[in-house]
Amino acid sequence: MSGLSSARYLAKAGWTVTVLEKGDFTDGCSYGNAGFVCPSHYIQLATPGIAKQGLKWMLKSTSPFYIQPRLDPALLRWGVHFLKRAKQKYVTQNAASLRDIGLLSLNEYEQVWLGEMDFDYQHKGMLEVFQTQAAFKECTHIAKIGQDLGLEIEMLDKTGLSELEPDTEWNAMGAVYYKCDGHLNPAKLMRGLYNNLESLGVQLRANQQVTGFKKQGPLITEVYAGENSFKADAVVLAAGSWSEQLARQLHLNLPVVGGRGYSFMVPVQNHHRIHRPGLLVEGRAAFTPLGNELRFGGTMEIRNLDAPMSLNRVKGIINAVENFFPDYRGQLDFNKIKPAIWSGFRPVSVDGMPYIGKSPSIENLVVATGHAQLGISLGAATGLLVSELVRG
Ligand SMILES: Cc1cc2nc3c(=O)[nH]c(=O)nc-3n(C[C@H](O)[C@H](O)[C@H](O)COP(=O)(O)OP(=O)(O)OC[C@H]3O[C@@H](n4cnc5c(N)ncnc54)[C@H](O)[C@@H]3O)c2cc1C
Known part of the structure; x- marks a missing residue:
């Protein structure tokens, strides 16, 4: 998303753009996610309570959060920075930026993209559904911050939730209704964007894994992908969870880890139609209506980028869904879901704030990564900001 969106704005600004992609532009973190476009996510990932909560979660294989303990200096560096950034003053400082980029x-x-491609976009808001008094208190506190930031947000009790979403049964106490949010079909967005780039004349080069760079003084002059080399006046580094590895080749410190998440789709039954996407607060899972299907997703698992999937985490998502949606109790057969489970690595910066900016030492390099759980939501703005940076 970050790379293709940057390519789009640069091509529109008159640059001749080549995208080098190690895959084939059909899968990756940007394709199977929940598709929220959510200015409501104005609280950065690193929060004061997360370290304590994270340690508790780490002991359970179905929990929504896990860091694989390993002696990896990059992971340790990231962890130390994460704990340093998990402070209330940064949470407060960064809220307005997240709102504004969102x-x-x-x-x-x-206003712009929908005129050029179709990605099933809808602006119906997003629900944060909670079950307990403790979550109600926390959600009310966070909603108040958003209201003070000028966003349209409403608290709903159980009756209000059932009136807004009458075609489903809820095992919930209430919800926060973030009216400011939209949602989209991410795979359709990526396909639309790919076609849009082709029509703009962007060179989309699949199976080109970037392996190195040629530098002259403070400038990158060539990008290498195996045997191939590509001359460049400017370079945008947007390699998602792999960005740190590439940055290291340029002697840059860019702490990013891969935060793996999982999702699966189920067909919508007529008696169980949900019209808005949302989060199941205590269950730490997301749901998104996508046509005649419903996508459920979640978990943040920080481990090696080549580790196999840990399917037990998906059982945790299923438990959360069955708990919040009585209609689905006994309906989600793990063995039937298993073959179509999707997973992707969110590029997680040291606090969940995206890195969008110029390199301090390489004059023609712009970085666009680290968006964690917000790469789609902030994707269009990221491309626009990158193009402004590249153009000086
Ligand atoms: C379960 C789940 C739900 C989510 N829900 C949402 C949501 O509702 N809203 C939202 O905004 N975000 C959501 N996200 C997060 C979002 O998906 C990511 O933030 C986003 O996809 C990151 O995009 P990216 O372009 O930075 O990285 P990627 O999509 O990972 O793209 C990086 C690309 O770089 C390529 N690459 C890597 N190394 C090289 C190399 N050496 N040479 C060439 N190419 C290379 C990769 O192949 C990849 O295609 C979710 C994520 C998950 C897992």
């Missing part, structure tokens, strides 16, 4: 992105999708 709103800029949503506006670009609605």
Whole structure:
């Protein structure tokens, strides 16, 4: 998303753009996610309570959060930075930036992108559904911050939730209704974007794994992909969870780890239609209506990028769904779901704030990564900001 969106804005600004992709532009983290476009996510990932909560979660194989303990200096560096950034002052400082990049992105999708491609975009808001008094208290506190930031947010009790979403039964106490949010079909967005880039004349080079760079003084002059080399006036590094490895070749410190998440789709039954996407707060899972299907997803598992899937985490998502949606109790057969489970690695920066900026030492390099759980939401704005940076 970050790379293709940057390519789009640069091509529109008149640059001749080549995208080098190690895969084939059909899968990856940007394809099977929940598709929220959510200025409502104005709280950065690193929060004061997360370290304590994270340690508890690490002991359970179905829990929504896991860090594989390993002696990896890059992971240790990232962890130390993460704990340093998990402070209230940073949470407060960064809220307005997340809101602003989120709103800029949503506006670009609605006012510009929708005129050029179809990605099933809808602006119906997003629900944060909770079950307990403790979550109600926490959600009310966070909603108040958003209201103070000028976002349209409403608290719903159980009756309000059932009136808004009458075609489903809820095992919940209430919800926060973030009216400011939209949602989309991410795979359709990526396909639309690919076609859009082709029509703009962007060279989309599949199976080109970037392996190195040629530098002259403070400039990158060539990018190597195996035997192939590509001359460049400017370079955008947007390699998602692999960005740190590439940055290291340029002697840059860019702490990013892969936070793996899982999702699966189920057909919508007529008596169980949900019209808005949302989060199951205590279950730490997301749901998104996508046509006649419903996508469920979640978990954040920080481990090696080549580790096999840990399917037990998907059982945790199923448990959360069955708990919040009585209609689904006994309906989600893990063995039937298993073959179609999707997973992707979110590129997680040291606090969950994206890195969008110029390199301090390489004059023609712009970085666009680290978006964690917000790469689609902030995707359009990221491309726009990158193009402004590249153009000086
Ligand atoms: C379960 C789940 C749900 C999510 N829900 C949401 C949501 O609702 N809203 C939201 O905004 N975000 C969501 N996210 C997060 C979002 O998917 C990511 O933030 C986003 O996809 C990251 O995009 P990216 O372009 O930075 O990275 P990627 O999509 O990973 O793209 C990086 C690309 O770089 C390529 N690459 C890597 N190394 C090289 C190399 N050496 N040479 C060439 N190519 C290379 C990779 O193949 C990849 O295609 C979710 C994620 C998950 C897992």
